[in-house]
Amino acid sequence: MSVAISATYAALLTLIFIVLSVRVIQRRGETKTSLGAGDDVALERRIRAHGNFAEFAPLGIVLLLLTELMGAPAIAVHAAGLTLLIGRGMHALALSRVTPSMPLRAGGMVLTFAMLGLTALGLLTHAIW
Template sequence: MFDTTALYAGALGLLLVYLSMRVVNLRKSFNVSTGGGGHAALELAARVQANCAEYAPIGLLLLALTEAQGAPALAVHGLGLMLLCGRIFHAIGYGRTPSNFKLRVAGMLLTFGMLILASLGLILHALF
């Protein structure tokens, strides 16, 4: 049950831990316990981490509901890959200085595309 969602949840969990460790290491090196302490690199790393933490949970919830509704495995994997790649691309693009706008936009498009497709699919499945 939820084997496909579990795969993407695990991968996104590892991505979040990686992004979190970047924040922790910068906090240690700048001797900052909370906030950004005026360090642009720390503030950016924290925003990249937070962005992943903001979008991954709703994406995983939609993915799990899609899988629970009996969507074909290929569709669930497609949505999961969109979410995972979207979050990775966005983290790479946003986390660079200067920002890689093309990767950042690609990440946003993949993430938003996944959220829209999964949401519409669930709504249509519920109505019909």
């Protein structure tokens, strides 16, 4: 069975992760901060955008892969993948801004939680029957 859909979203999410990582590294260089955020608010925001992405994206990728492996229709796998991608992107953008956008942040979390919850329920439903 092909897992091309999951692989595509995993690759796209990884590219976002790399961008977030580079932004942290750049700011660390600018502020000469090797550990933590010091007193730099911008660095702290970048660290949290990166960290939050690292906390949620892997679980979403695993659930997406399992959904595809369990034989969900391609359209459902794409819908879940897009929801995760957009949600994580929105949240990362919201936290990375000089002035964080709470609506963008909240929207990103809603999409992320919707993807996680709906795929988990779908997997449970499929596993039970």
